[in-house]
Amino acid sequence: MTIAFTVNGVAQRVDAPETTTLLDVLRNRLGLMGTRYGCGLEQCGSCMVLVDGQPVHSCTREIGTVAKRAVTTVEGLGTADKPHPIQQAFLDEQAGQCGYCLSGIVMSTKALLDRNPNPSRADIVAALDKHLCRCGTHQRILRAVERAAATLRGAA
Amino acid sequence: MNAPVLPTSLVENPRLDRWIAFLPDRTVRIATGKVEIGQGVVTAIGQIAADELDVPLDRIVVLSGDTDAGPDEMYTTSSLSIEVSGGSVRLVCAEVRAKAIERAALRLNCSPGDLSIEGGRFVQNGAATGQDYWSVAAEIDLSQDVTGTAPVKPASSYTVVGQSVPRADLPAKLSGAAFVHDVLPPDVLHARMLRQPSRGATLTALDETAIRRAAKGELQIVREANFVAFVSPDESVAQAAAVAAERYATWSNVRPIAPAEQEATWLKDQPAEDRHIGAPRPTSPPKNLARITVSRPYVAHASLAPSCALVQYRDGHLTVRSHGQGMHPLRKNLAAALNLPIEAITAQHLHGAGCYGHNGADDAALDAALVALRVPGRWIRLQWRREEEFAFEPVGPAMLVTLHVDLDDKGRPTDWTTEIWSATHVQRPGSGSGYLLATEAFADPPPEVKPTDPPEARGGGGTRNAVPIYDVQAHRILHHLVLRPPVRTSALRGLGALPNVYAIEMLMDELAAKAGEDPVAYRLSILSEKRARRIVELVAERANWKARGAGGSGRGLGLAMARYKNRAAYAAVVASVTVQETVKVDRVWCVADAGLVVNPDGARNQLEGGIIQAVSWTLKEQVRLDAQGIASRDWDSYPILRFSEVPEMDVAFVDAAGNPPLGVGECTVGPTAAAIGNAVAHALGVRIHDMPLTRERVMAALLKT
Numbered sequence: 012m013t014i015a016f017t018v019n020g021v022a023q024r025v026d027a028p029e030t031t032t033l034l035d036v037l038r039n040r041l042g043l044m045g046t047r048y049g050c051g052l053e054q055c056g057s058c059m060v061l062v063d064g065q066p067v068h069s070c071t072r073e074i075g076t077v078a079k080r081a082v083t084t085v086e087g088l089g090t091a092d093k094p095h096p097i098q099q100a101f102l103d104e105q106a107g108q109c110g111y112c113l114s115g116i117v118m119s120t121k122a123l124l125d126r127n128p129n130p131s132r133a134d135i136v137a138a139l140d141k142h143l144c145r146c147g148t149h150q151r152i153l154r155a156v157e158r159a160a161a162t163l164r165g166a167a
Numbered sequence: 168m169n170a171p172v173l174p175t176s177l178v179e180n181p182r183l184d185r186w187i188a189f190l191p192d193r194t195v196r197i198a199t200g201k202v203e204i205g206q207g208v209v210t211a212i213g214q215i216a217a218d219e220l221d222v223p224l225d226r227i228v229v230l231s232g233d234t235d236a237g238p239d240e241m242y243t244t245s246s247l248s249i250e251v252s253g254g255s256v257r258l259v260c261a262e263v264r265a266k267a268i269e270r271a272a273l274r275l276n277c278s279p280g281d282l283s284i285e286g287g288r289f290v291q292n293g294a295a296t297g298q299d300y301w302s303v304a305a306e307i308d309l310s311q312d313v314t315g316t317a318p319v320k321p322a323s324s325y326t327v328v329g330q331s332v333p334r335a336d337l338p339a340k341l342s343g344a345a346f347v348h349d350v351l352p353p354d355v356l357h358a359r360m361l362r363q364p365s366r367g368a369t370l371t372a373l374d375e376t377a378i379r380r381a382a383k384g385e386l387q388i389v390r391e392a393n394f395v396a397f398v399s400p401d402e403s404v405a406q407a408a409a410v411a412a413e414r415y416a417t418w419s420n421v422r423p424i425a426p427a428e429q430e431a432t433w434l435k436d437q438p439a440e441d442r443h444i445g446a447p448r449p450t451s452p453p454k455n456l457a458r459i460t461v462s463r464p465y466v467a468h469a470s471l472a473p474s475c476a477l478v479q480y481r482d483g484h485l486t487v488r489s490h491g492q493g494m495h496p497l498r499k500n501l502a503a504a505l506n507l508p509i510e511a512i513t514a515q516h517l518h519g520a521g522c523y524g525h526n527g528a529d530d531a532a533l534d535a536a537l538v539a540l541r542v543p544g545r546w547i548r549l550q551w552r553r554e555e556e557f558a559f560e561p562v563g564p565a566m567l568v569t570l571h572v573d574l575d576d577k578g579r580p581t582d583w584t585t586e587i588w589s590a591t592h593v594q595r596p597g598s599g600s601g602y603l604l605a606t607e608a609f610a611d612p613p614p615e616v617k618p619t620d621p622p623e624a625r626g627g628g629g630t631r632n633a634v635p636i637y638d639v640q641a642h643r644i645l646h647h648l649v650l651r652p653p654v655r656t657s658a659l660r661g662l663g664a665l666p667n668v669y670a671i672e673m674l675m676d677e678l679a680a681k682a683g684e685d686p687v688a689y690r691l692s693i694l695s696e697k698r699a700r701r702i703v704e705l706v707a708e709r710a711n712w713k714a715r716g717a718g719g720s721g722r723g724l725g726l727a728m729a730r731y732k733n734r735a736a737y738a739a740v741v742a743s744v745t746v747q748e749t750v751k752v753d754r755v756w757c758v759a760d761a762g763l764v765v766n767p768d769g770a771r772n773q774l775e776g777g778i779i780q781a782v783s784w785t786l787k788e789q790v791r792l793d794a795q796g797i798a799s800r801d802w803d804s805y806p807i808l809r810f811s812e813v814p815e816m817d818v819a820f821v822d823a824a825g826n827p828p829l830g831v832g833e834c835t836v837g838p839t840a841a842a843i844g845n846a847v848a849h850a851l852g853v854r855i856h857d858m859p860l861t862r863e864r865v866m867a868a869l870l871k872t
């Protein structure tokens with residue numbers, strides 16, 4: 012069936028079985044490789060995207076359920092040359108080792124800061140607890156989210 | 168004059184042009200055989216080159232892990248990259264710099280001593296000369312071998328080394344495609360595997376019709392002996408086929424495994440190769456014997472991304488893109504497994520998720536190559552399934568360590584025996600001890616090899632860090648290399664260092680208690696190595712050790728230290744814990760001495776990562792077995808430390824820039840585990856010897872009090 016939705020503000024029409032995962036569509040049909048596969052079981056958070064602003068595991072989300080909705084991926088924030096303030100904060104804190112977990116974490120951060128511009132440490136931990144980082148970059152990531160929040164508050 | 172001793176990498180890759188090239192876009196390409204695995208090595212090597220050449224860092228491009236254009240430096244392991252590859256790049260750059268100055272002096276009709284280099288340009292008496300590296304590059308003969316005789320700069324003159332430089336690879340990773348997993352050439356075919364459950368297992372039936380029905384799409388099944396792969400232009404079809412195949416495959420001759428084999432205690436009665444290293448057996452009976460036994464179970468690397476490889480076989484040439492830890496060894500191993508000449512293979516490194524040792528990366532490359540040879544002309548992107556990575560990657564071996572220590576009348580150790588039971592810590596293919604996994608599925612698999620452990624000269628495997636850093640008159644190791652563990656084992660960050668340091672440092676606290684002394688004071692009384700003393704004193708100060716107080720309150724503070732491999736970086740760690748039913752590590756202080764630190768922030772990042780990973784191993788991790796092999800095949804059954812559980816951290820390097828650089832990736836893991844063990848003992852008044860320190864073990868320990 013044909014499913015119409017937007018990705019990073021751009022209208023997309025995808026012809027796919029409605030049980031196809033959003034992750035599969037993003038990567039293999041739309042070529043958006045910043046959303047990553049880690050487990051396919053909603054256990055690691057590598058695949059996190061926003062659907063209508065809410066963080067969603069794209070590895071299990073069926074494409075049929077995003078019809079008419081707005082999907083945001085890490086590519087919708089900024090680029091390597093022109094990073095979004097959240098991405099810039101991660102760079103400023105050098106919050107990454109292998110970096111595989113980061114794009115998903117950035118998306119959860121985006122959802123958090125959109126809803127709560129001044130989160131406490133505990134709020135941030137709660138928002139990121141569904142994400143795994145095997146390299147142990149957690150403390151830098153927490154600092155990066157605080158820094159991003161401060162930048163975005165300053166800019167608002 | 169004697170010829171200088173060159174690092175192995177230079178002995179094996181002596182030609183200058185294997186390492187360095189001046190490119191027309193006014194950059195310098197530095198090649199290294201070491202690869203980026205999240206540790207920032209590429210950035211650090213660039214810093215070393217920038218300093219030695221006097222070229223701005225942004226003019227240096229580092230090519231890493233390329234069998235066509237770069238040097239063979241084996242695997243990226245053992246925290247050796249900065250020492251070995253960085254040391255080689257330094258010598259190469261010094262030599263090229265000297266040659267370039269010589270050429271420029273000829274052109275300028277002056278003596279080489281009149282010239283200096285600023286930002287890649289030659290300067291005479293502070294004035295520009297119009298000459299730079301690129302203008303003379305064509306006249307420098309880079310096909311010559313390195314001699315190692317050009318003087319390197321003194322460390323005091325470094326301007327780039329020693330500075331915190333941001334990692335060049337992070338922007339891409341934060342914004343889009345960045346990993347081998349993310350490369351999709353046009354026309355790529357996706358592949359997934361059905362794995363042979365164990366060596367020797369035979370596929371007696373495979374219901375291909377049922378698999379095709381489940382896969383719902385265009386599917387090619389590549390099947391040869393016990394190797395089965397599913398190939399499709401649609402990734403989800405290949406994935407669905409592989410998942411279904413588990414149900415529709417019948418295997419015989421699967422190795423039976425009993426769940427009890429998952430425990431370290433199982434190792435004790437198994438056939439083993441026994442070695443005695445160090446002092447002869449004591450001649451007199453012990454006077455005052457202290458002993459401790461600790462254990463660690465099998466631990467997974469548990470990379471966040473399942474292994475992946477991209478391979479194409481075209482016109483008789485195999486091109487391999489892989490996130491393995493060494494492209495030259497991979498090429499050799501593939502050539503042997505596939506019966507191809509080595510020149511017919513190019514292997515190039517692309518980034519993967521952190522691996523922390525030998526995981527499924529190389530095996531996935533062979534899987535993909537086997538498919539590519541049967542589907543020539545097309546790129547094959549083969550990715551392991553999550554459960555496949557957990558179930559079939561080699562795991563860090565379980566270990567059991569017993570210390571028997573005889574004490575003098577002041578409670579100081581005089582005679583020390585370390586007895587170790589462990590399977591091998593290295594089954595990297597090509598090491599003589601292991602092979603690429605899919606070769607076992609061939610019709611005529613290579614003969615089973617007798618496992619070996621890395622020799623002591625390379626830091627040992629099970630025996631890594633078994634020799635205490637403390638002053639002891641006689642020390643010996645009895646090493647039992649268990650020959651047939653239930654699962655494939657191989658290198659995991661730190662190898663045997665973690666359990667060995669856990670044993671030594673837990674015992675230190677017990678001996679201090681016996682002697683009625685403070686654990687720090689006791690350690691210092693038998694520690695003459697100055698650099699080690701210094702970090703113990705510093706970390707105790709930072710953690711306010713003096714205020715530690717009596718234990719037993721449910722809150723504890725513990726300390727531990729080690730020098731990794733007894734020859735790499737030193738780390739001293741204090742952990743503060745709260746123990747209710749479970750252990751929570753609240754804060755970790757770490758002071759490390761890594762000699763000259765090339766990229767301080769990057770190195771701190773590695774210390775922090777090592778600490779958090781070791782907290783996770785120590786508190787939570789154990790690979791579970793059932794009759795089918797590894798049973799912990801997802802993140803629910805193999806939990807790791809989460810954001811809500813990570814400690815606060817305070818990590819610092821001592822200023823030791825006068826000493827050569829030492830790798831830091833692994834130095835924290837043993838001290839962190841042992842500091843936690845000691846902190847828990849301080850909190851509870853009773854010691855937990857077996858890792859992980861789970862709720863069940865805490866409850867059992869509490870019953871003892």
Ligand code: FES
Pocket residue numbers: 047048049050051052053054055056057058059068069070071
């Ligand atoms: S890939 Fe979706 S949660 Fe792991």
Ligand code: FES
Pocket residue numbers: 107108109110111112113143144145146147148205471520521
């Ligand atoms: S940085 Fe490697 S998993 Fe988070």
